[in-house]
Amino acid sequence: MNGEGIAESKLVNLSSLSFFQNLRTTRTKQFAVIGLGRFGRAVASTLHKQGYDVLCVDADEEKVAQILSDRIATHARQIDSTQPAALREAGIFEQDTVIVAIGNYVQESIITTLNVKEGGVPHVVAKASSEIHMKLLKKVGADHVVFPEHEMGCTLARSLTRPGILDYFELDPENSIVEVIVPEQFDGKTIAELRLRSSYGLNLLAVSDDGRFEINPPPGKRLEKGTAMVVIGSNQNISRLPV
Incomplete structure (x- = not known):
């Protein structure tokens, strides 16, 4: 999808x-x-x-x-x-x-x-x-x-510079929850293999599955390129995700 x-x-x-x-x-x-x-x-x-x-x-x-x-x-x-x-x-x-x-x-x-x-x-x-x-x-x-x-200006700027971001919720000026398209680099890897917390300083909240979101997916869940995942973390760390 x-x-x-x-x-x-x-x-x-x-x-x-x-x-x-x-x-x-x-x-x-x-x-x-x-x-x-x-x-x-x-x-x-x-x-x-x-x-x-x-x-x-x-x-x-x-x-x-x-x-x-x-x-x-x-x-x-x-x-x-x-x-x-x-x-x-x-x-x-x-x-x-x-x-x-x-x-x-x-x-x-x-x-x-x-x-x-x-x-x-x-x-x-x-x-x-x-x-x-x-x-x-x-x-x-x-x-x-x-x-x-x-807010609309910020959303437009993000859509132009980070097209992989589908949705964005700013918790405060430094931290956000974002919904992003799973990048090619993550395709086929399990959540445990990605080590998002240690590698990017981000926590995974949900992943899409057949048009629905699975909340708190298990570590063995494999991600698929082109689907979506929701992560929470600092804006600086979110910007480090692969495009």
Whole structure:
């Protein structure tokens, strides 16, 4: 199976971990999305398809109407999110998690994030448009900050320089979990023979087998060129893997 086939059929998908796993671990039942641009709309649509209650708000009446017309939110309202009273009236403060997706308007984004946290929402996710914006959002209490443009840029650069990497989940600036195509140098060798930990400083988490992933495979498992394996380790050690 080639890399493209693996990406289409695999049951483990790392690409969504950087955002949606953070939401899953909170055991959230009710979400609100503030700001219905491309990012906010995509988040609302995905959560709604997964069966969650989603309340959407935006200052733009047309965007609110479109969300309702497309039926990708449970409720949608037009409000000014910089006004705490409007947020309270809309029911934002009653939500488990609020996603502030106003990335392109820094002042509104920061004020809204502050309002939502002061309103008692336990988990606030905010979209940043720059490094400074990210720092400010954390200062006013955002529990989790995402920087989609930065993440997309990093993903593109990795795909161009390391085409064998199918998926990438950054644990912190120095360490990651990656899904890579098994290189030709590993073809036919067992996990024990490869000695990934001593040779590369990496731990093998899973290998693909018939479109599925086998977690914690036994040492005698033989790898096949063109299938996939998932490893964890430092970014420096990951870059040492054969292309």
